[in-house]
Amino acid sequence: MITSAALACGLASLHFVLQSRYEPALVAIALSAVFDALDGRAARLMRVTSQFGAVLDSLSDFVSFGVAPAVLLYQWMLRDTQTGLRPTLPQSYEPLFMMSVLTYAMCAAMRLARFTAAKPPKKNSPFAARFFVGMPTPAAAGAVLLPVLFDVSPSIKWQMPPVLVAIYIFLIGGLMVSRVPMFSFKKIRIHPRAVVPLFIGVGLLVFLAAKDRWLAGAILAGGYLLTLPLAWWSHAKLKAHAAELADASDDTDAGGETGGVSDTRSRKAKGLKIGRG
Numbered sequence: 719m720i721t722s723a724a725l726a727c728g729l730a731s732l733h734f735v736l737q738s739r740y741e742p743a744l745v746a747i748a749l750s751a752v753f754d755a756l757d758g759r760a761a762r763l764m765r766v767t768s769q770f771g772a773v774l775d776s777l778s779d780f781v782s783f784g785v786a787p788a789v790l791l792y793q794w795m796l797r798d799t800q801t802g803l804r805p806t807l808p809q810s811y812e813p814l815f816m817m818s819v820l821t822y823a824m825c826a827a828m829r830l831a832r833f834t835a836a837k838p839p840k841k842n843s844p845f846a847a848r849f850f851v852g853m854p855t856p857a858a859a860g861a862v863l864l865p866v867l868f869d870v871s872p873s874i875k876w877q878m879p880p881v882l883v884a885i886y887i888f889l890i891g892g893l894m895v896s897r898v899p900m901f902s903f904k905k906i907r908i909h910p911r912a913v914v915p916l917f918i919g920v921g922l923l924v925f926l927a928a929k930d931r932w933l934a935g936a937i938l939a940g941g942y943l944l945t946l947p948l949a950w951w952s953h954a955k956l957k958a959h960a961a962e963l964a965d966a967s968d969d970t971d972a973g974g975e976t977g978g979v980s981d982t983r984s985r986k987a988k989g990l991k992i993g994r995g
Contacts, residue, residue, distance in 0.1 A: 720760055721775050724753035728782030735790045740870055741932075743790055744863065748935065750782035751856045776830040783859035784826030788819045791887065794866050795880060811880045818887040822862060825891035826855050832895075849953055850900045853893040857900070860939035862890040867939070871932035893946075899953035901945055 727750035734743035757775060761767045795815055829852060853861070865878045865886065878886070893900075908916060927934035 720753050720757035721771065721778050724750045724757065724782060725774075725778035727753060728778065728786050731782065731786040732789055735786065735793050738793060740790065740794060740866060743786070744866065744870070744932070744935070747782060747786055747790075747859060747863070750778075750786075751859070754779060754782070754856055772834060776834045779855045780827055780830050783855040784823050784830070787859045787862050788823040788826075790863065790866065791822075791883075792816070792819050794869070795883065811884075814884045815880060818884040818891075822858075822887050822891040825894045826858065829855060829894040848902055848956070849949065850902050852896045852898055853890070853900050855894065857939070857942050858890050858894050860935070861943045862887055864936055864939055864943075867932045867936040871930055871936065873930045873933050874936075898946065899949050901942075901949045901952075 727746045731743045731746035731750070734740070734746060754775070757771075761771060792815075796812060865883050868874045868876045868878065923934055923937070926937070
């Protein structure tokens, strides 16, 4: 039911986009992301996971975070120039922008297909609990819509150059199908010293959302995108630590086997000498 609600939000976003009503379309995508975060947790909590639910979730994600953002970007950049809502886009830019939007949607489909077909990770794997392989589609939808958020925000009201928007869309699409580690936040642990600053930050973000919700959304999406270098460093550090533990375990096993052989030989030698005596 929750996954179906997420899918309905994605379809509602397409409805609003075709009417050039971008604010309701953005709200529908945000609601779909909320439902997408809840459905997996609810299924695990109620122990009702199934292959049907996994496939339906992937289809819902493709519509809500692949097709809907692509159509929104297309309508926002190419169609609004004909209605006078944006400066006229040169005709030479249209193929580049169309290719970037199409690439983003295809990368979203490929990532979801890879995620659905992949084997489930090991339960005790520290990497699966802390990191995604590539950028997840809900986060990618928020990141790729940053140009639209900047445009509709009354505090910023900035329109990115068309070429820069196209290059940026290519970049987000590439991150989805890449092997770059991104933070998962599934099992996040907050240090006691960071609790108070976190509460203050959440309060300020809620206040900002009350004043300018699009700016708050841009901060959330852009903030997650900016954690990429930190996630890369943290993943490399964890990988090196795991390799050190594996080497230490191998050395211990090898040392134990060697020690056992030498002790056995020593005992046999002593027994031989005693017997001869």
